[in-house]
Amino acid sequence: MEYTVNQEYTVNQLAKIAGVSARTLRYYDQIGLLKPARVTEAGYRIYGPREVDRLQQILFYRELGVRLETIREIVADPGFDELDALREHYRLLVQQRARLDKLIATLAKTIRHREEGAPMRDEEKFQGFKQKLIQENDAKYGEEARKRFGDQSVDASNAKLMGLSQQEFEAMTALSEEIMALLKEAHASGDPASPPARKLAEKHKEWLTYMWPEYSEEAHAHLAEMYVADERFTAYYDQAVEGGTEFLRDAILSYLGRG
Amino acid sequence: MEYTVNQEYTVNQLAKIAGVSARTLRYYDQIGLLKPARVTEAGYRIYGPREVDRLQQILFYRELGVRLETIREIVADPGFDELDALREHYRLLVQQRARLDKLIATLAKTIRHREEGAPMRDEEKFQGFKQKLIQENDAKYGEEARKRFGDQSVDASNAKLMGLSQQEFEAMTALSEEIMALLKEAHASGDPASPPARKLAEKHKEWLTYMWPEYSEEAHAHLAEMYVADERFTAYYDQAVEGGTEFLRDAILSYLGRG
């Protein structure tokens, strides 16, 4: 298998690389979305490097559910800046992932409720889905004031926890959930020195023992500060309740007598 | 606005709640996917609580791109356990999000390459998309040995960094990217005590000063250990290169003289 960069491809070759069907490429040719670089005298479609890049762009948009016709208009636009477009893709994808996050959250909630036999309001059951409408709208009429912060988001999903046994892992996971629940409860009290807040901090310490080879108060305090400063954590703990990360920090600091 | 739990709904009412069209509900009735609980003598469709739950299930599957026909078979299965199904949804959604993560990563890579004008192998350009095929296949023929670890993944996307000025944030972001690049480079050397690895550790320390109110070697060392144990970080740093997280830890520990 040679590594060929920027070569020419026939339909099937490009199809294989891009993970689409040859038929799809012919269709894209037909509707004028992606014309081959040239056509041999026998009528064979030949795609060059520019077409490869363009196809990539197209597939990005397609991934977002944009109609092919619209995609064509977008990439045909003379004012079309590829890099800008890519950044826009990026933004939309991150947004779409956020929607997935909500769906997952809804689902987790549903599962929890079912497991406990507790009822759930019907509106709640569809929380995650509705996001989609908003988002599709935004995908159409986007372009606005989007210099917001959140864009450079960091993700850390779907990784494997290494170095822990299955049992330890499960124990940790259970603890995690407990912490989230406690956070919610304690936050409601509003006081980081309240009994539930202390319990929260204790559970958090317990959880830390799974994570760290040895526990020290100093490191724990540092960690608490880091939580607030690091978006990877704010996002995580704010899932439980808004402002949850800060509350957790305050609770920990209070617990450690450093409040 | 009253909060009604477990009521009965007409088509449009249910449609509004679930965020789908009335036509969709009629279509689902037509193809036998979701029959109303009962029909009035005038022919009006009336949906009850069970149908609401079922619709939720259906929409979860639909979200995964499963064909309606297939969905019907699944939920019509007498051995169909709702809770199990929900858990399966959960797993699939998490998986789908993982695919999105890859897409986002591919896109980020593309942007970086474009910005630097560096070429990229054509195969790389489609990395993110191909996942989809694998995943769709899995959605169809799933059910297998899936007691793997990664499922309970943790996410931390789309959050706002609080308490930092725009400038600080940008400086930090730049540092972050530098660290990722260094990690890649240093990892290639294979030696956590090598000069590039030392530089990596230094940069990481520098970055920490943005995060922590005060720096201590002990906390730094703890953090390094945590990186490896916490999936939120392994996933993050393994983006740069596989095994990157462990290498980063080793580099830091070596730098601190605790290797």
Add this chain to the structure above:
DNA sequence: CCTTGACCTTGACGCGGCGTAAACGTTTAT
């Protein structure tokens, strides 16, 4: 009681984005 408007019904057509099959030409390997 009758009307009005907001709901509900059942058809029927159409569309986007291809999959798939038929019938046929071209290129490459042996």
Add this chain to the structure above:
DNA sequence: ATAAACGTTTACGCCGCGTCAAGGTCAAGG
């Protein structure tokens, strides 16, 4: 020279609805 592996066009079909059109039903008000 021939077979196998490609390529081509044309055409029909499918799914998951959106979108009319043509009409029945129900609660409220005159």
